[in-house]
Amino acid sequence: MEMISCRSLRVSFGTTEVLSGINLEVPKGGWTAVVGPNGSGKTTLLRTVAGLQTSQGLIQIDGHSLGAYTRKEIAKQIAIVPQQPVIPHGMRVLDYVLLGRTSHLGIFETEKKSDIEMAHSSLDELDVSFAEARTMGTLSGGELQRVVVARALTQGSPVLLLDEPTTALDIGHQQEMLEVIDQLRYRLSLTVLATMHDLTLAGQYADSLILIEQGQVVASGSPQEVLTEEQITRHYGASIKVINDEFGPIVTPVRRKKLNSLE
Amino acid sequence: MGSSIQVDDSENHEGPAKLKIWWLAVAALTAGTVVLLGLILGPASLGIREVLVEVLDHLPFVETDSGLSAREQAIVWEIRLPRVVLGLLVGAMLATAGASYQGVFRNPLADPYLLGVAAGAGFGATVAIVSGLGDGIGTFDAVPMFAFAGALVAVTLTYLVGFSAGRSDPVTSLVLAGVAVASFFTAVQTFVQQRDSETIRQVYFFVLGQLRTAGWDEVILVSPYVGVCLVVLLLLRRRLDVLGVGDEEAGSLGVDVRLVRLATVLAASLGTAAVVAVSGLIGFVGIIVPHTIRLIFGFSYRVILPLTVLFGGAFLVGADLVARLALEPAEIPIGVVTAFMGAPFFVLVLRTSRRL
Numbered sequence: 001m002e003m004i005s006c007r008s009l010r011v012s013f014g015t016t017e018v019l020s021g022i023n024l025e026v027p028k029g030g031w032t033a034v035v036g037p038n039g040s041g042k043t044t045l046l047r048t049v050a051g052l053q054t055s056q057g058l059i060q061i062d063g064h065s066l067g068a069y070t071r072k073e074i075a076k077q078i079a080i081v082p083q084q085p086v087i088p089h090g091m092r093v094l095d096y097v098l099l100g101r102t103s104h105l106g107i108f109e110t111e112k113k114s115d116i117e118m119a120h121s122s123l124d125e126l127d128v129s130f131a132e133a134r135t136m137g138t139l140s141g142g143e144l145q146r147v148v149v150a151r152a153l154t155q156g157s158p159v160l161l162l163d164e165p166t167t168a169l170d171i172g173h174q175q176e177m178l179e180v181i182d183q184l185r186y187r188l189s190l191t192v193l194a195t196m197h198d199l200t201l202a203g204q205y206a207d208s209l210i211l212i213e214q215g216q217v218v219a220s221g222s223p224q225e226v227l228t229e230e231q232i233t234r235h236y237g238a239s240i241k242v243i244n245d246e247f248g249p250i251v252t253p254v255r256r257k258k259l260n261s262l263e
Numbered sequence: 264m265g266s267s268i269q270v271d272d273s274e275n276h277e278g279p280a281k282l283k284i285w286w287l288a289v290a291a292l293t294a295g296t297v298v299l300l301g302l303i304l305g306p307a308s309l310g311i312r313e314v315l316v317e318v319l320d321h322l323p324f325v326e327t328d329s330g331l332s333a334r335e336q337a338i339v340w341e342i343r344l345p346r347v348v349l350g351l352l353v354g355a356m357l358a359t360a361g362a363s364y365q366g367v368f369r370n371p372l373a374d375p376y377l378l379g380v381a382a383g384a385g386f387g388a389t390v391a392i393v394s395g396l397g398d399g400i401g402t403f404d405a406v407p408m409f410a411f412a413g414a415l416v417a418v419t420l421t422y423l424v425g426f427s428a429g430r431s432d433p434v435t436s437l438v439l440a441g442v443a444v445a446s447f448f449t450a451v452q453t454f455v456q457q458r459d460s461e462t463i464r465q466v467y468f469f470v471l472g473q474l475r476t477a478g479w480d481e482v483i484l485v486s487p488y489v490g491v492c493l494v495v496l497l498l499l500r501r502r503l504d505v506l507g508v509g510d511e512e513a514g515s516l517g518v519d520v521r522l523v524r525l526a527t528v529l530a531a532s533l534g535t536a537a538v539v540a541v542s543g544l545i546g547f548v549g550i551i552v553p554h555t556i557r558l559i560f561g562f563s564y565r566v567i568l569p570l571t572v573l574f575g576g577a578f579l580v581g582a583d584l585v586a587r588l589a590l591e592p593a594e595i596p597i598g599v600v601t602a603f604m605g606a607p608f609f610v611l612v613l614r615t616s617r618r619l
Binding site for chain 2: 072076079080082086091092096102103111116119155
């Protein structure tokens with residue numbers, strides 16, 4: 001059963017077409033990574049699936065057309081972790097995480113006990129409960145990323161969209177973050193769609209990949225099918241080596257030519 | 264996990280930002296004290312007890328005798344009380360509108376006059392004064408009506424210009440439209456005023472703000488607007504917190520950002536237009552009160568807005584008291600007092616607060 005399904009998705013900014021005819025399917029409980037060179041339209045694709053960008057074509061979430069939903073109904077289906085979240089520095093962490101409950105509250109309603117418990121358990125899941133009384137401005141990069149994910153989790157939506165979830169993190173925190181997301185995916189049966197910069201991490205954590213270039217899908221399938229030396233060289237213009245590992249291909253840059261500076 | 268001491272911290276979890284009852288009590292007590300001072304102080308000094316009894320006497324089903332003479336009763340009932348109540352309404356409205364604007368525009372410098380309300384009201388009032396309607400058509404005072412209309416025209420214009428101009432960044436284009444509209448109305452107002460130098464003093468007093476009342480008329484005029492607008496803004500306070508994460512994220516959290524912004528700006532502008540019509544352009548309240556509350560009580564609008572209503576009212580009644588008494592029998596324009604008292608106090612809070 002498909003949780004996210006896009007057909008012939010098109011997005012234009014003025015006369016520039018940013019996404020041209022994207023087809024995408026993510027099964028329930030699956031993790032699909034969107035990869036592609038800079039400016040290929042990864043973030044736009046994510047924003048479009050979240051209903052934050054006007055588009056042509058069909059987007060279905062759990063079999064229902066996204067266009068038929070109100071903002072509130074979309075928020076109950078889809079939680080998004082932006083690449084560069086806007087941080088209200090003076091807000092306390094718990095209050096920030098509770099913002100995730102907005103779609104479950106009437107416009108004039110305030111949080112119930114169950115909402116607060118949910119925020120606490122999200123903070124626990126991401127190991128940042130210790131920071132709940134601090135203000136957002138005092139968090140480190142790693143803590144901040146966890147808190148933003150905790151907010152998305154508090155939304156209680158079955159679909160989790162992540163835009164470059166590891167950008168701000170060092171290599172250890174990157175792995176830790178992706179492990180946490182993977183555990184949550186199994187435990188809470190979440191469907192994950194994530195744009196990812198790091199091809200190795202994308203291949204090791206996602207079940208399937210789509211590679212987009214200039215707004216078009218140029219390859220899709222399992223990590224082994226997408227992350228080949230030939231395709232990455234062609235679409236990224238990179239010189240790389242692919243090493244096969246039991247959890248997926250390892251993509252590493254290699255230098256082919258060396259300038260002989262002494263000549 | 265790795266710690267050897269198991270601590271059950273489930274009991275230590277903090278709750279969300281909540282308005283503590285005692286904060287509200289302090290705010291209410293402050294407002295009550297200032298109101299009482301506003302009633303007993305003045306050229307004719309009255310006793311606290313007598314004034315309290317006198318006010319009680321006017322409540323339904325209460326029959327007492329305050330012992331005040333008929334003249335003193337009139338001072339309390341017809342002169343001081345309406346002025347104090349008007350101060351509460353104007354202060355509450357300006358401060359709350361300022362706080363709401365700061366939330367909606369995510370700009371700490373936003374004040375209730377951001378979208379041209381002040382310039383529009385100033386223009387309307389000037390037109391009324393210059394054309395001689397200020398002295399009243401019969402018993403009807405035209406200045407508030409013209410000021411109210413001018414303020415509404417200016418804000419509407421700002422809104423129309425701002426929304427037709429900017430699709431990608433509606434907040435910035437709205438603020439810029441406000442700058443343009445305010446400049447235009449100020450220019451026209453100055454032009455109209457210059458052509459008639461005899462009324463310049465009257466216009467000047469309007470621009471500096473005043474809480475002089477003829478009685479209950481002004482209170483009756485503004486209270487429906489202030490009441491409705493304050494209720495709307497208070498109900499939207501959680502949504503204002505959500506807007507703190509930006510339009511797009513607020514949208515992804517399920518908020519109809521345009522609707523919330525429209526409702527907030529409409530309520531804040533309408534309320535401001537109403538109070539400006541009767542009080543003139545009292546500056547500073549809309550910035551200083553919400554920021555002081557923010558620095559002391561935290562950044563959540565759920566806390567800020569209710570306290571702003573009470574402290575805003577108290578602040579303006581207090582400022583009016585100083586305006587009336589400092590150079591008795593002359594009156595200082597209240598706008599001068601709000602800035603003169605407010606600025607140093609704000610600097611003090613800024614320096615001692617650990618929240619920034």
